[in-house]
Amino acid sequence: MRTIGAIGAEANGDLPAHKAGEAFGASRAAISKAGKFGAATLAALLMPVAAFAQDAVPTVDKGDTAWMLTSSVLVLMMTVPGLALFYGGLVRKNNVLTVLAQSLAACCVITLVWFVAGYSLAFSGDNPFIGDLSKAFLAGVAPDTLSGTIPETVFFFFQMTFAIITPALITGAFADRMKFSALILFYILWSLIVYAPICHMVWAGSGYFFNLGALDFAGGTVVHMASGISGLVIALMIGKRRGHGKVPFTPHNLVYSVIGVGLLWGGWFGFNSGSALSAGTTAGMTAVTTQIAAAGAGVSWAAIEWLVHKKASVLGIISGIVAGLVGITPAAGFVTPGGALIIGLATGIVCFFASTTIKNKLGYDDALDAFGIHGVGGTLGALLTGVFATVAIKGGDAPVGVIDGNIGQLWIQIQAIVVTFLVAGIGSAIIYKVVDLIIGCRVPEDVERDGLDLGLHGEAVQ
Missing domain, CATH: 1.10.287 (Helix Hairpins)
Structure with missing residues (x-):
């Protein structure tokens, strides 16, 4: 190469x-x-x-490379232990090890899938919708092969951490219900059939939405909407947890969840600022917008919860923080700090009602609010990116978002959202049916009643 x-x-x-x-x-x-x-x-x-x-000969920038290696490790930390602890604290005690195992499995399985074919399908070829297999097993990627100012191996590693956390996020929607063996097969198929095409369309140089001008700085469509809508589809297809609506499913250890969110919050700076792909001014501004949006959503979720329920819960505050991080992800490198604050405040309020009032009214069992936070927050963030993105931050000469006078950007964002929902929703439904026919997705009733930790892994938290 x-x-x-x-x-x-x-x-x-x-x-x-x-x-x-x-x-x-x-x-x-x-x-x-x-x-x-x-x-x-x-x-x-x-x-x-x-x-x-x-x-004219390209050279490695050691500063950029060091920052991208650091960012990659930060994003990997978001899955294990960040997401693992966040989700693990929210389920019942007899299912916590299962949730941790699901995040660990994502790290291991998706690493191999990404190496074998995922990276190539996402970032190679000239097709606008899916890559080819020219880089399968990292073919043609040598130690000195560059991607901009960093080694392509570092770019591969960074993008791999995104591919890992995205399917792990889905598990929150159908927590307490799926067989571990079925989940492994689902991970493999979903990464190749759903994630790789969406990633290619949005981020690859030949991608359809990349060339259309869709704005997704760090994964509003690729990561959050794709995982959120997929989680909702699987939750609907696998059915509600036994006792849902009749018995309480309260978090067994919110301390775990707070620690998990702290790790997610810190790791998110690798997620967002790392998406600048260099250690420059864009990375710096992205860190500022990320922090402001997360804080804004934490405040707005707590405030609306206080108004509705007369108290601000710890669960609400950490949920709001995550919602803000999700909402700013597609916009982080394109908006001003003021725009980030508006996105954060709006995302906290909207995701609160999506995860409580709307979910309860419609009756679906999105156990850990994967859709309510990631699906809804990612969608809102993608829309507001089209509104608040500005040439003053993004750079260039042409107007970017609606505030610059480019109302057409909003239509481009809507197209990317609709296609992401269709690809993720339909693809996940097909994959679920295939896995269910081959293995059977749902655990037996006695395993679900007694706990998946013992039933699937032969272990239990004492």
Whole structure:
């Protein structure tokens, strides 16, 4: 695989680096034979050519690479232990190990899927809807192959952590109900059939929505909407937990969940600021907008809960923080801090009602509010990105969002949202039916009653 810089050099007719060196050597020989005036003339003519040829060769930026490696580890930490603890504290005590196992399985299984085919399907080829297998098993990706200013291996690693956490988020919707074996097969199929095409369309250079101009800085469509709508579909298809609506399903340990959210919050700076793909000004602004939106949503969720229920719960505050982080994800590198505050406040309020009033009224069993927070929050964030994105932050010359006078951006965002919902929803329904036919998805009644930890893993929390 050629590097981006090499391709650009060839397109411009520039000399490759080793040929530039030969040319520079020849120029020195000519200088030594020429007179004083001729040497000065040759030097003036040839030196800029050699220097320009050398500049055209791409090099690794060590600062960018260090930041992207750090960001990758931060995002990996979001799944284990962040999401694992957040979800683990919200379920009953006899299911906590199962939830942790689901996050661990995502880390292991999706790493292999991403290496074998997922990365290639997401980021290779010229098709606008899905990649090819030209980079399967990292074919053609050498240690010195670059993606911009960082090694492509680092880009692969960073994107892999997104591919890991996305299906892990889905498990919150159908917690307490699915077989571990069925989940593993679901992970594999979903990553290839749902995640890879959406990722390709939105983020790959040849992707349909990428070229249409859809704005998704760090995964509002790719991660949150895709996981949220998939979780809702599976929750509906697998059915409600036994006793749902009759017996309380209270969190067994909110301390676990608070610790988990703390890890998610810290890791989210790798998630969002890392999506700048460099350690520059965009990463800095993204960190600011991420923090403001998370805080704003934590406050607005707590405030509306206080008004409705006369008290602000710990569960509500941490749910609001996560909602704010979800809402700002597609917008983080495109909006001002003021825009981030509006997105955070709005997401906290909307996700509160989606996870309480609307869910209770419609009666679906989204156990840990994967759809109420990620599906709804990601959708709202994608829409508001089209409103508040501005050229002052994104850069460039053309107006970006509605506040810049570009109302057309909102229509582009809506198209990306609709297609994401269709691909994730229909794809998840088909995958669920296939897995159910092959393995059977739901645990037996006695396992669900006594707890999945003992029934599926032979272990229990003491």
